[in-house]
């Protein structure tokens with residue numbers, strides 16, 4: 001493999017910078033919090049998040065993958081149950097459900113919006129379908145009202161994977177509040193990050209919500225009856241309502257929670273900054289129809305990522321030639337993301353290597369994801385725009 005150059009514009013592993021106030025807050029909570037996990041900052045973060053997203057039962061976790069593990073447990077799957085998941089997504093949208101014994105059924109993605117549609121889910125329904133996972137990939141909220149209608153007609157559980165789309169809205173509501181369960185990520189790459197890792201689980205059913213603190217934290221709970229001393233028979237109880245349900249430790253620390261609460265005050269602004277820039281970039285390339293973006297000038301898109309489809313128009317290899325010129329001549333690291341999951345050995349070896357998802361295959365095989373971290377300077381964005389134009393023009397000669 002040709003070694004990668006020293007990039008002028010990297011595909012950064014961190015999405016945004018912190019303000020001085022955020023840095024000061026982190027330093028203060030580091031020194032003052034007692035305990036450093038499971039304390040008042042957790043409660044405040046969950047309450048602030050619930051108010052932000054508009055759903056009452058929200059639970060912070062140490063990442064979205066573990067929020068998905070909890071979501072999968074709460075679905076109470078039985079062997080043979082089918083879970084429909086888009087093939088074009090990050091791996092942890094899918095495998096937590098396989099770990100609970102489900103059969104994964106891959107859904108296609110719409111070429112224009114890059115997310116699953118109600119029709120694509122309907123195409124994969126069988127009498128064994130129990131759950132549908134809807135991923136708001138790239139930051140764009142899928143058509144939740146239609147998907148919820150379908151789910152209600154077929155009595156299905158809906159899990160929204162909002163890892164990439166915190167703040168995205170559809171039909172006047174935030175993504176993550178339509179489904180039975182919603183999952184948000186605060187990973188380093190996401191539009192806001194709680195120091196690299198973090199997640200949130202939104203639960204609609206209050207009975208299921210009551211289980212989450214136990215499942216999230218080792219099954220710790222109170223004893224049923226009053227005790228004479230706080231130390232007898234033990235410091236605390238361990239229980240869960242049925243056999244076969246086992247807990248984990250998926251807690252998020254106090255420093256991350258305090259920072260998360262603070263970041264919620266500017267997530268909308270950061271999303272708006274990214275949306276304005278995305279639209280500017282897309283519009284400036286309007287005379288290059290071979291590069292097809294998904295332009296959405298509304299809160300339905302958070303532009304976590306800025307991805308395009310390269311229409312090769314009888315010029316096979318155009319996408320790869322573009323990537324190469326951008327990387328080695330312009331020193332801009334574009335990437336190709338979300339290998340359809342059924343192509344990975346991990347899924348194939350477990351019997352999930354088959355799919356009919358022509359939209360996902362075609363999009364993946366032609367996609368270009370531009371570096372789009374919030375901290376990109378205006379100068380770098382302009383340089384990326386000029387470079388994109390130059391390379392496309394050269395390649396069309």
Ligand SMILES: Cc1ncc(COP(=O)(O)O)c(C=O)c1O
Nearest residue numbers: 063064065090092093163185187
């Ligand atoms: C669509 C999607 N789902 C789930 C996850 C998992 O998030 P986390 O890294 O917080 O576990 C990611 C992270 O990249 C993601 O993009």
